[in-house]
Amino acid sequence: MSSVQYVLGIECTAHTFGCGVVSSEGTVLSNTKAEYVPKTGGIHPREASQHHAAKASATIRDALKEADLRLSDVDAVAFSAGPGLGPCLRTGATVARMLSLLSSKPLVPVNHCIAHIEVGRMVTEEEDPLVVYVSGGNTIVSAFSDGRYRIFGETLDIALGNCLDSFARSLGLGHPGVPKLESLANEGRSFIPLPYVVKGQDVSYSGLLTMAVRKIEESDPHDLSLSLLEVAYGTLAEVTERALAHTEKPSLLLTGGVARSPRLQRILESVCQEHSSRFYVVPPDLAGDNGAMIAWTGYLALKEDLTAPIETSYIRPKWRLDEVEVPWRR
Ligand code: AMP
Ligand code: MG
Numbered sequence: 001m002s003s004v005q006y007v008l009g010i011e012c013t014a015h016t017f018g019c020g021v022v023s024s025e026g027t028v029l030s031n032t033k034a035e036y037v038p039k040t041g042g043i044h045p046r047e048a049s050q051h052h053a054a055k056a057s058a059t060i061r062d063a064l065k066e067a068d069l070r071l072s073d074v075d076a077v078a079f080s081a082g083p084g085l086g087p088c089l090r091t092g093a094t095v096a097r098m099l100s101l102l103s104s105k106p107l108v109p110v111n112h113c114i115a116h117i118e119v120g121r122m123v124t125e126e127e128d129p130l131v132v133y134v135s136g137g138n139t140i141v142s143a144f145s146d147g148r149y150r151i152f153g154e155t156l157d158i159a160l161g162n163c164l165d166s167f168a169r170s171l172g173l174g175h176p177g178v179p180k181l182e183s184l185a186n187e188g189r190s191f192i193p194l195p196y197v198v199k200g201q202d203v204s205y206s207g208l209l210t211m212a213v214r215k216i217e218e219s220d221p222h223d224l225s226l227s228l229l230e231v232a233y234g235t236l237a238e239v240t241e242r243a244l245a246h247t248e249k250p251s252l253l254l255t256g257g258v259a260r261s262p263r264l265q266r267i268l269e270s271v272c273q274e275h276s277s278r279f280y281v282v283p284p285d286l287a288g289d290n291g292a293m294i295a296w297t298g299y300l301a302l303k304e305d306l307t308a309p310i311e312t313s314y315i316r317p318k319w320r321l322d323e324v325e326v327p328w329r330r
Pocket of ligand 1: 016134135136137160161162164165176177178179256257258259260261262287288289
């Protein structure tokens with residue numbers, strides 16, 4: 001019998017229903033997804049969860065087919081138990097529990113934020129980076145210390161991606177907002193002052209968003225987009241630089257959906273050059289929410305017997321990353 005193990009991961013925290021299969025050797029065998037795109041406005045949690053329920057079986061079937069495995073070949077079923085939107089998390093958890101029951105394989109709850117970090121460590125093979133995790137729902141600077149991923153800076157209100165996506169919608173740009181905003185900003189020429197908010201090691205984006213939206217009528221959209229990105233990325237770079245200096249980590253890993261931003265990559269890369277640190281970005285197909293990152297983190301947890309009985313496999317919509325013990329990094 002082969003000693004290679006396979007874990008199937010279900011991602012279902014917000015806009016994406018994802019299913020990934022990875023091997024214990026760290027190979028991504030498949031990573032399929034279906035994304036809910038609201039017709040107008042931001043994510044409607046119930047509509048998103050209905051979308052995920054409708055897409056789940058086809059997405060899982062495709063993932064198994066692409067991996068060339070049957071459900072019975074899988075050694076565990078991992079799912080993102082939080083943080084995220086309650087209705088979406090419940091749909092994902094229900095699907096994962098069903099797969100676990102059908103296959104008689106253990107169920108492994110995974111923290112979504114930790115999965116964004118672990119998939120980055122997996123592909124870069126970088127052991128101990130400082131991590132900048134930026135997405136639609138999260139903005140966190142984190143480093144591993146004393147058994148857990150500790151937070152060395154986060155947003156006090158809305159996430160970076162949420163701020164930029166909301167502003168992009170106000171400008172009438174479609175989805176996804178960040179790349180569209182970046183294209184506009186590339187034509188920007190002058191800087192429009194906007195509130196630059198850093199409190200200790202934390203950032204804040206809601207006042208920045210309000211002010212940027214207020215200035216739409218009176219401003220050139222290219223200049224305004226450029227200014228918003230400069231301020232939003234600038235505050236994040238400031239707290240990242242202090243975290244790098246304080247933790248003395250040898251490298252920086254950029255992960256999460258907004259990690260695909262070339263502008264943010266350039267800014268953080270220059271911070272790393274100042275500190276003689278190595279700079280890594282998660283590859284685009286693993287940057288946004290996906291099932292493979294849940295599967296891989298599920299495998300790491302499975303090795304530590306961190307499985308959950310169906311009856312107590314609760315979802316945790318507000319589950320912070322620094323609440324989780326990380327025994328696989330002992
Ligand atoms: P996530 O929640 O991790 O899936 O990330 C979603 C965020 O990624 C949203 O704010 C999107 O606008 C942003 N995003 C999507 N595509 C890109 C891209 N090519 N470059 C930068 N950000 C992106
Ligand atoms: Mg995410």
